[in-house]
Amino acid sequence: MVSGQLDNVKKISKMNVQEVAKALAGDLRLRIIEALGEREMSISQLAETLGVAQPTVTINVQMLESAGLVESKQGINREKICFRTYDTIIFDLPMRPGEGLHGAEEIHMGIGMYTGCKVESPCGILGPEEMIGCPDDPRVFYDPQRWGAELLWFGGSGYVEYHFPNPVPPGVELKQLRLSAELCSEAPGFDMEWPSDIGLWINGNFIGEWTSPSDFGDRQGELTPSRWLGMTQYGKLTEWEVDTEKSSVNGVQSSSVCVGDLDLHFSRPVIVRIGVREDAANVRGLNLFGEHFGDYPQGLKLTFVHQT
Numbered sequence: 095m096v097s098g099q100l101d102n103v104k105k106i107s108k109m110n111v112q113e114v115a116k117a118l119a120g121d122l123r124l125r126i127i128e129a130l131g132e133r134e135m136s137i138s139q140l141a142e143t144l145g146v147a148q149p150t151v152t153i154n155v156q157m158l159e160s161a162g163l164v165e166s167k168q169g170i171n172r173e174k175i176c177f178r179t180y181d182t183i184i185f186d187l188p189m190r191p192g193e194g195l196h197g198a199e200e201i202h203m204g205i206g207m208y209t210g211c212k213v214e215s216p217c218g219i220l221g222p223e224e225m226i227g228c229p230d231d232p233r234v235f236y237d238p239q240r241w242g243a244e245l246l247w248f249g250g251s252g253y254v255e256y257h258f259p260n261p262v263p264p265g266v267e268l269k270q271l272r273l274s275a276e277l278c279s280e281a282p283g284f285d286m287e288w289p290s291d292i293g294l295w296i297n298g299n300f301i302g303e304w305t306s307p308s309d310f311g312d313r314q315g316e317l318t319p320s321r322w323l324g325m326t327q328y329g330k331l332t333e334w335e336v337d338t339e340k341s342s343v344n345g346v347q348s349s350s351v352c353v354g355d356l357d358l359h360f361s362r363p364v365i366v367r368i369g370v371r372e373d374a375a376n377v378r379g380l381n382l383f384g385e386h387f388g389d390y391p392q393g394l395k396l397t398f399v400h401q402t
Contacts, residue, residue: 111185111187113160113161114161114162114163114183114185116157116161117157117158117160117161117163118161118163120154120157122144122146122150122151122154123154123157123158125144126140126144126151126154126155126158126164126176127158127163127164127178129143129144130164130176130177130178131178131181134175134176134177135175135176135177136169136173136174136175136176137151137152137155137173137174137176138173140155140176155174155176162179163178163179163180163183164176164177164178164179165177165179197399197400198397198398198399198400199261199262199397199398199400200395200396200397200398201258201259201261201395201396201397201398202392202393202394202395203256203258203393203394203395203396204241204242204243204384204385204393204394205243205244205245205246205254205275205382205383205384205393205394206219206240206241206242206243206246206384207241207256208240208254208255208256209255209256209257210254210255211235211252211253211254211255212252212253212369213232213235213248213252213253213254214232214248214249214250214252215230215231215232215249216229216230216247216248216249216280216282216379217229217230217231217232217234217235217246217247217248217249217252218230218231218234218246218247219234219235219237219240219243219245219246220243220244220245220246220322220387221239221242221243221244222242222244222386226239226240226243227239235254243384244383244384244385244386244387245326245381245382245383245384245387245388246381246382247280247326247379247380247381247382248280248379248380249280249281249378249379250370250377250378250379251369251370251371251372251374251377251379252369252370252379253367253368253369253370254367254368254369254382255365255366255367255368256365256366256367256368256394257363257364257365257366258363258364258365258366258396259363259364260358260359260360260361260362260363260364260398261398262358262360262398262400263360264360266400267400268353268358268398268399268400269337269338269353269399269400270335270336270337270338270353270397270398270399271296271335271336271353271356271358271364271396271397271398271399272333272334272335272336272395272396272397272399273294273296273333273334273366273394273395273396273397274331274332274333274334274392274394274395274397275331275332275368275382275383275392275393275394275395276328276329276330276331276332276382276383276388276389276390276392277292277304277306277329277330277332277368277380277381277382277383278290278306278308278309278310278326278328278329278330278380278381279292279306279307279308279309279376279378279379279380279381280309280326280378280379280380280381281309281378281379283311283324283325284308284309284310284311284312284324284325284326284327285308285309285311286308286309286310286311286312287307287308288307288308288309288378289305289306289307289308289376289378290305290306290370290374290376290377290378290379290380291303291304291305291306291370291371291374291375291376291377292304292305292306292332292368292369292370292380293368293369293370293371293374294334294343294366294367294368295365295366295367295369296336296356296364296365296366296367297356297357297358297364297365298365299351299355299356300349300351301334301336301341301343301348301349301351302334302341302342302343302348302349303343303348303371303374304332304334304343304344305376306329306330306380309326309378309381310326310327310328310329310330311324311325311326311327312327313327313328314327314328315327315328315383315387315388315389316328316388316389316390317386317387317388317389317390317391318387318388319387326381327388328383328388328389329381329382329383329388329389331389331390332344334348336351336352336353336356337352337353338352338353338354339352340352364396366394366396368380368382
């Protein structure tokens with residue numbers, strides 16, 4: 095507890111303990127809190143006082159703002175002025191398993207962080223700056239540089255498989271599991287009339303398929319670099335959801351698989367496979383988009399929704 099005025103007290107709820115604790119765990123962030131103890135300061139003033147570069151101060155101030163410990167306003171010269179919101183904080187600690195967790199835990203994973211795959215030519219992986227290896231060579235899918243992938247693709251059938259950690263502790267009831275990704279079909283160059291049935295499996299359970307209508311290239315993606323011309327540009331943000339009764343894709347029921355069928359365990363990974371079945375009605379591959387490519391600033395996002 096930090097001593098201060100009794101009328102400037104913040105009670106941290108069970109749900110926010112972890113977020114505030116992380117914000118206070120950094121030495122620089124504590125020094126920012128100290129520096130703001132007596133007066134408001136701009137980013138440049140904080141940088142000068144603490145002897146730290148302005149970009150570093152900005153990033154750490156943003157973390158404190160997210161935790162609700164610092165707020166900002168615009169100064170006379172349009173510079174960001176920071177001030178601390180509370181002098182005293184009181185933690186309301188959790189009492190039961192899962193009580194200190196947020197209602198939804200999100201895990202973000204880069205598209206190149208797959209642990210297994212099955213692909214055939216045509217295929218390829220685009221890194222942050224250039225192609226990884228040679229196009230249409232399945233061996234590039236085992237190249238260590240794949241971790242930084244921003245776009246990967248393969249034609250026909252195949253899959254990529256990911257291992258996610260399970261953040262939900264034992265004894266906490268899971269209500270929903272959601273997987274979202276930006277996806278589309280894969281055609282030579284691009285083709286706006288090129289449907290492909292893209293499916294999802296979780297721990298070996300087939301959750302359902304989404305039929306992508308196109309390999310989208312009629313316009314530049316919001317995040318797609320301008321150098322990537324005449325090719326796939328963007329996809330559609332697609333979400334699979336498994337709840338206590340059924341599975342659905344983009345809000346439409348896709349199967350009877352429910353959360354209880356997934357055999358989830360705290361100490362085991364959640365195995366997520368995205369691919370195209372050999373016997374699907376439309377076997378025309380897929381494109382999977384990373385955080386800095388396409389229309390949406392994300393790779394794969396797995397969301398665990400549990401009882402609070």
